Amino acid sequence: MFRRAVTLLLLTLVAPGSAQLLVGHRGVGRVALKVAGGVVGLAVTLALLGLVSPGTLVGLLANPAVLRVVHATLIVLAVAWVALFIDAWRLGVPLALRQRQRLVSTIVTVVLATVAMSAVLTSSHYVTVARQSLSTIFAGTEPKDPYAGRYNILLLGADAGPGRVGLRPDSITLVSVEETSGRTAMFSFPRNLQRVRFPAGTVMHRQFPDGFSCGDDCLLNSIYTWATDHKELFPGVDDPGIEATKDAIRGLTGLTVHYYALIDMAGFEELVDAVGGITIDVGRDVPITGPGGVHRGTIKAGRQHMDGYTALWFARSRAGTSDYDRMARQRCVLGAMLDQLDPATVALKFRQIAGAGQRIVSTDIPASKLGAFVDLALKARNHPIVSVQFVPPLIKPARPDFDLIKEKVREAIEVATTPDESETPSTGTTASGGSSTSGSSADPAKSTGAGTPASGESGERDGIDTLGSACAVSRD
Known part of the structure; x- marks a missing residue:
């Protein structure tokens, strides 16, 4: 009888309702088994859907109404499962057991019921976290169609550190992705661009009919602050700084900016830690400095696995280098995040990633577009990311050649759209998208002008290069 009692409890853990079907209320057992089978079948279906069409799965699970239903259903299932454990304990006839056996049976019931309920309620909590994160981060309400077959997304890395007046986007990158293939072109602009x-x-x-020109105070990264300080000029606009920056990039490139994503660099450290760090082959030593330029440490050249603190300094350090080198390093960090943030990492670190995301990311991408953008991101991983840095000697930040900028934008999009031999898989270390660096560490300083690779590096085409020429991204 003791073995029978324990067996009924184990059956309830593996196949809820089977204990009742065997020795108890068969009607309840049949219903419970059908529900359990339906849950397993649904989970398998979603897993297969994720393999076949990840974007469709994300689009479905990004729907707040769906997540609310899933959350409520999981709570009901947790309560029902505990009730089945209690009933299975009763069906084991505990009063007919010896005292010690009755105690063991009761302990087993409590442990198994707790484990089962905890698993379901934890899943329910993750669903709630996902719903809250999606509604907080992806708060946009206006889905936009691609222009000329491409989505153009403005990525901003903003920093409101000590001693700085207002939030200023020091990292300004426009990502243009072809809607059908995911082929991507990335354009980086220096913060000190004038006029x-x-x-x-x-x-x-x-x-400013003649351009944003008032000396050293009228830089590209100051447009955000200026518009924010003059929000009365932007009636009905939620974020004048973003609106003005989008207009500036449209004026520079001639491309319609569909969406933006802003990352607070002060919180970037937390996000990198949440995903378990990133691995980058550093081209040369990068100093870490404190207030007043005090040297605090060095990020050594070579293959480095960086935590959030180190990755943040790698992306923002200016000591002994230039803004343009810093732009190249920031592209390396973006490439590393894209390359190493796989589904398994997201699943295991979901709560940390979601929490960090709510605090440091803002965007006008609506949740309804997430499925389409996941598909685009997966397609983009199969192609080189063509990259242009608008830095000297290609342009002079104080007096930029705007016609040249637009010409280079057109050329880069043409290169990104046209398949060529650079997409051939390489046995060397690859950056995001597969651009070969021949397995070596590339020096960020070599990626100048339009990002021309150093002599002998692959990916060069008419002054336009791939992300791999700035550094090498390594997968652990």
Whole structure:
């Protein structure tokens, strides 16, 4: 009888309802088994859907209404499962057992019921975290169609550190992704770009018809602060700084900016730690400095696995280097995150990633577009990321050649759209998208002008290079 009692409890853990079907209320057992089978079948179906069409799965699970239903259903299932354990304990006829056996049977019931309920309620909690994160981060309400077959997304790395007035986006990158293939072109702009022009008809064009020109205070990264300080000029606009920066990039490139994503660099450290760090082959030593330029340490050249603190300094350090080198390193960090943030990492670190994301990421991408963008991201991993840095000697930040900028943008998109031999898989270490670096560490300083690779590196084409020429991204 003791073996029978324990067996009924184990059956309830493996196949809820089977104990009742064997020796108890058969009607309840049949219903419970059907529900359990349906849950398992649904989980298998979703897993297969994730393998076949990850974007469809993400689009489904990004729906707040679906997540609410899943959350409520999991709570009901947890309660019902505990009730089945209690009933299975009763069916074991504990009063007919010896005292010690009755105690063991009761302990086994409590342990198994606790384990089962904890697993289901933890899943329910993750669903709640996902719903809250999605509604907080992806708060956009206006889905936008691609322009000329491409989505153009503005990535901003902002820093409101000590001694700085207002939030200023020091890292400014436009990512242009082809809707059908995922082929990507990335354009990086220096924060100190001057005389930026705005499209006709915009608020900023009316204020600065001859360009954003007032000396060293009118830099590209100051547009955000200026518009924020003059929000009365932008009636009905939630974030004037973002609106003005989008207009500036449209004026520079001629490309419609569909969405933006802003990362607070002060919180970037937390996000990198949440994903377990990133691995990068550093081209040369990068100093870590404190207030007043005090040397605190060095990120050594070579293959380094970086935690959040180290990755943040690798991306933002200016000591002994230039803004343009820093831009190259920031592209390395973006590439590392894209290459190493796999589904397994997301699943294992989900709560940490979601928590960090809520605190440091803001965007106008609506949750309804997440499925499509996941598909695009997966497609983008199969192609080189063509990259252009608008830095000297290609342009002079104080007096940029705007026609040249637009010409280089057109050329890069043409290169990104046209398949060539650079997409051939390489046996060397690859950066995001597969651009070969021949397994060696590339020096960020070599990626100058339009990002021309050093002599002998692959990926060069008419002054345009792939992300791999700035550094090498390593997968652990």
